[in-house]
Amino acid sequence: MAEEKVEGNVIAQLVTSDGESTGPQLDLPPDLTHEQLEALLNELLTNEEKVPYAFFVNDLELTGATELSSLIQDVSVESVLKIVYHPQALFRVRPVARCSSTMKGHTEAVLSVQFSPDGRHLASGSGDTTVRLWNLNTEGPDKTCQGHKNHVLVVSFSPDGKQLVSGSMDKDVRLWCPKTGKARGLLKGHREWITSLAWEPAHLAYPSRRVASASRDTTIKVWDTATNKCEFTLSGHAKAVSCVKWSGEGLIFSSSRDTMIHVWETGEGKLIRTLKGHGHWVNTMALSTEHALRTGPYDHNSREPPEDPEEAKQIARARYDELRGGRPERMVSGSDDFTMFLWEPNEDKKHLARMTGHVQLINQVQFSPNGQWIVSASFDKSVKLWDGATGKFITSFFGHIAPVYQVAWSADSRLILSGSKDSTLKIWEVRTRKLKMDLPGHEDEVYSVDWSPNGWRVCSGSKDRCLKIWRN
Template structure:
């Protein structure tokens, strides 16, 4: 893992570096899904009038819209390679297909868009939801994707022929916040809602197979083995046994609500993100549930994260307007200007090695 520089900045990228593991920009922050679920407008979407101006700060420098590049050492670079105006409203989720050829995004305009990743040209638009889309996930084993929405439904789509949804999963009594496909159980889809209810769905017959509690902000299956389901609710991260739904571990340490979680590609590490801290947990044999890395926010609030596809010791953190690159092994960070709004979601393709970022500034960007 290349070392981050100890000090200084690049004039080309307006980078700011700290050696104490803290951020360098300051700005207010908002949670993507407010705890006050009664605060969204009649169509079920969060009010877009929660304006970006309320997030602005006089001491934040204007952002250069062109691609930025950083070179730590030993030839390591991380640069913007493409960008697209993905929506007329805020984008809140994105995900790559398993082969890396498609990227899906969705958000406040109630639509999901499939993009060809090599050109960022749109393939198709999925527009059957009647409220904002909260999450979008591709199946790791089939040409399928699923979307969750404030309209309390989950929809399943054929990625190859996505004209109409294949199924609509109904049963949640609150807005659906997150969903995920199991990595090797082709018939298993999971979703969670704003009341903390988790539902397992049969993809084949469209039925709900199990209902239990424990996830509110985000649910993510452990990759590869799929032994665990990570479920975040308030400031607690639960590790649930996929077979029995028993809670194997309750990971505590966050003081603010957890906004997002992400596994590394091996399924041994799990990162949880709240606005004031990021915690990385070891779930491999012999160290299950141990917090092995922690980064406290000292400036720009955190919101989303993803492990770098090539450097396992590098965690990319989405903040307001910027990406924080955290070298966990050395506990050093670097700030990269990236968007004009909150970076609501990050995704990675282990095939193409691309990273995608989605933002309230209505854009999606690709990085490599």
């Protein structure tokens, strides 16, 4: 039997995602719309410029097409209704809809792609042993960086955009100049493949200088890129290290095939705590502040940061603090045991939530740029969306017909990009929980994807040896 709509006004309380009340209790009409509630909140907060917000009642979003009454049919009108609100990005990324370029040059599979923090440069690593830099104005080849002797597994721009680092199956880490493509340094010391790279955040050190590399040799090394020397080696894992992250609080997190996640301080490289819970290899980690850590002093407008390093550092700090919002940094991990864990690793070794639902190994996890959502990619062919604060399951996106390798977010946290073994990319919309765009075009498996921090482009790298640029 269908529920009858609420009649009469509803007593409601606006609350932040942290549960803090905003303003007094309100007597709201049941036909209240999203637009009206947004105007009311802006007035309560005395915002000089209108800020867009998302509103949720019992995890259901109040959208432009719904009224408040449609979300509260089973709520007692005598109780106070909690309406949770989240600020939304002040800009909107348009979904990519077409392939604007197919960029050829690599002679083997493209294994990694990454845009620079300002979104104006693009680097790729390939099985052909080269790192390539691409001209995004012409959407064609720019520079070829040669030196590695085996597959290049990972590339990473520094948060200030001045350096590019690459890691290879030849056990070496190499530094490059993004503008000239010339080699800047060779970092030797690992005994096995390089699996992951992480730069020290810009708000902690500017210009960027230190980078951490993880390896299958069970260690993590922290390098000084000014001297090309290893500052210290983090030893403690029993098996290959799969992922490394450098937190905004100055800690390093490392995940391993030994099922453990270690937390290290970065002064002398001492082990602080170990996070236990996974029952199999830990493949992937992501931080709730990762977008701010990656982009440093750059915002979505890609403006050049001040020349004064201290001013640029302060801008990066302000962006990081705004994203963190006074809360501890959160980290999510994904494993071969089909589960994910949500942690506050700076604070405690106990997990906040154990997240289940995938039925095959989890290949990648990513927080949305605003830290509100988590997305996961799995070999079970699905992409899943989770609450970034609680770890609660939100929805599953089905459409791929083969394992999903990688996911990426649009800078406004509204759209999700996924790349799969089935040779396609797909764009999913968070608001509607539906497929927004299907992007076929590659002739083989899509190994790597990235969405530029300024929102202008998507890049994908494939086993077909091509990179594709996608635009709206």
